[in-house]
Amino acid sequence: MQNDPRTHGLWEVSAPPVPPTEVLTDNITADVVIIGAGFTGLSAALHLAEDKQHAVVLEAGEIGFGGSGRNVGLVNAGMWIKPFDLCNTLGDTLGRRLIDQLSDAPAMVFELVEKYGMACEALNNGTLHCAVGQSGLREVTERARQWRSLGASVELLDAKSTREKVGTGTYSGALLDRRAGTIQPLAYARALARAAIAGGATVHTSSPVVSAEPAPGGWKIKTSRGSVTASRVIVATNTYSNGFSQALQTELxxxxxxxxxxxxxxxxxxxxxxxxxxxxxxxxxxxxxxxxxxxxxxxxxxxxxxxxxxxxxxxxxxxxxxxxxxxxxxxxxxxxxxxxxxxxTPDSLPRFHRLEQNIISISGYNGRGIGAGTSFGRDLARLVTGRMTEAELSLPLSEVANTxxxxxxxxxxxxxxxxxxxxxxxx
Ligand SMILES: Cc1cc2nc3c(=O)[nH]c(=O)nc-3n(C[C@H](O)[C@H](O)[C@H](O)COP(=O)(O)OP(=O)(O)OC[C@H]3O[C@@H](n4cnc5c(N)ncnc54)[C@H](O)[C@@H]3O)c2cc1C
CATH class of the missing domain: 3.30.9 (D-Amino Acid Oxidase; Chain A, domain 2)
Structure with a gap:
């Protein structure tokens, strides 16, 4: 992408072609504007399309240009921090809700892949969190204990079984998480876009958002060459936020x-x-x-x-x-x-913000964005259509913080x- 083989590497070479899109050059209207065409924005667009809402996605670069087209492709359950630590930070109610949501997130990804016949090399055969030395073994043992007490389908492997699974004797053990798996991430982003467009969403690429202005009927979201007016706005620019909100750009x-x-x-x-x-x-x-x-x-x-x-x-x-x-x-x-x-983020948890009335964002997945982005994208779609309230979300509403x-x-x-x-x- 952008004539740089070091941005998306192998994924760009092996992904199916990107669905055709155009630059926004008009002033148009929509039910919802989504800024950013990664997993979060595209999952929101797909779920809005399933709900018969017209979403317009505005993407500064290309579909999957941000983290979504560059990642390793590990479809993990849970967050970076251990599940019990998540409850310590968020409290029991929100913590348990977030654990359940992220525990189910890989299944949601693989079900979408199945439902829409997405060609993205999806394999739901588990991931291995491999232990380095004795301290690493203590770490994965504790993770396995916590997940098992929550009923998750994880197994603790000893050094010999880990060697059989990986092919090297380097690791002292591993946590095998059968909920998880792998995908070709850029192919998944393109497939989400294809499914959303087939359902009625519009995606404009090379259309960087430069400002949001109050307008009759909601917000006028301006790009360098056009605008979309809609009552509700989802900001899904995450780590690649650029040129729209200085606060978001410097939060992560x-x-x-x-x-x-x-x-x-x-x-x-x-x-x-x-x-x-x-x-x-x-x-x-x-x-x-x-x-x-x-x-x-x-x-x-x-x-x-x-x-x-x-x-x-x-x-x-x-x-x-x-x-x-x-x-x-x-x-x-x-x-x-x-x-x-x-x-x-400093506490390894994603952030949910209301940037303005009817402009919301979720970001900061700490390297766990395939499941989290897909699942929170669906939640953002539900929030803007009133199918879900902020109180039902598994993240607290917070102000954008200066890290x-x-x-x-x-x-x-x-x-x-x-x-x-x-x-x-x-x-
Ligand atoms: C190298 C790497 C490895 C990773 N490995 C994994 C992994 O194995 N498993 C996992 O679950 N997660 C992994 N992640 C994290 C995961 O990729 C991200 O969390 C996820 O892609 C975030 O998706 P998103 O849609 O929220 O944001 P992004 O995919 O970053 O999308 C944001 C989009 O917003 C666009 N944008 C920004 N500003 C504007 C603007 N002003 N106007 C219009 N558009 C704008 C950007 O161009 C970008 O396309 C990895 C990330 C990286 C970088």
């Missing part, structure tokens, strides 16, 4: 994350590496992740931005790390590489990941 701390992808592995390599095709990530402080795509390419990622000195440092680390994990891959070449920004030391934290992530990868931290 951006954590860089990159992926590299090998050529298709041979059948004999595929028999020994992730033979059941679960995706995984590990407990390391500078975490890494791994999965196969439908063709059998290995996708390996970690914290870091592929720019400046980071490009070579992270590439070299990925090569070294992969050949330690799987000596049979010591001469493997990477055919694709890409990176993006994950939006983090302390945001720039320093972002530099720490970017430079810290380079240092960690240079000194060869554990993976």
């Amino acid at each position: 701390v951006r954590l860089p994350y990159f992926n590299v992808a090998t050529r298709r592995l041979s059948d004999s390599l595929l028999a020994s590496i992730l033979p059941e095709r679960q995706g995984l990530w590990n407990t390391s402080a500078v975490l890494s992740s791994m999965r196969l795509d439908a063709e059998g390419r290995l996708i390996f990622g970690s914290v870091g931005a592929l720019r400046g000195t980071g490009k070579q440092i992270h590439r070299n680390w990925a090569r070294r790390a992969l050949s330690k994990l799987f000596p049979q891959l010591s001469d493997v070449e990477f055919e694709h590489e890409w990176y993006g920004w994950i939006g983090m 302390q030391f945001r720039v320093a934290k972002e530099s720490f992530y970017e430079i810290g990941s380079q240092v960690a990868h240079m000194v060869g931290h554990r993976f």
